[in-house]
Amino acid sequence: MNPVVDIDICIGCGNCMEICPSVFQVMDEKCKVIDPEACEFFECCEAAEENCPVEAITLEE
Numbered sequence: 001m002n003p004v005v006d007i008d009i010c011i012g013c014g015n016c017m018e019i020c021p022s023v024f025q026v027m028d029e030k031c032k033v034i035d036p037e038a039c040e041f042f043e044c045c046e047a048a049e050e051n052c053p054v055e056a057i058t059l060e061e
């Protein structure tokens with residue numbers, strides 16, 4: 001599972017980083033995927049996707 005963030009949509013709210021800090025990091029009000037492979041270990045990416053208020057996160061297979 002590969003998490004992708006559409007930074008054109010992201011509003012930098014920080015929800016994803018709070019839920020899944022190993023994978024997502026917000027800097028300068030935009031989210032960045034810092035370790036996509038961590039999705040396999042921490043199983044928090046789906047919750048991060050569901051809690052993004054603007055649906056900027058996509059989980060690619």
Ligand code: SF4
Pocket residue numbers: 005009010011012013014015016017024026030031051052053054055056057
């Ligand atoms: S939850 Fe969505 S809008 Fe908020 S920082 Fe993460 S990707 Fe951006």
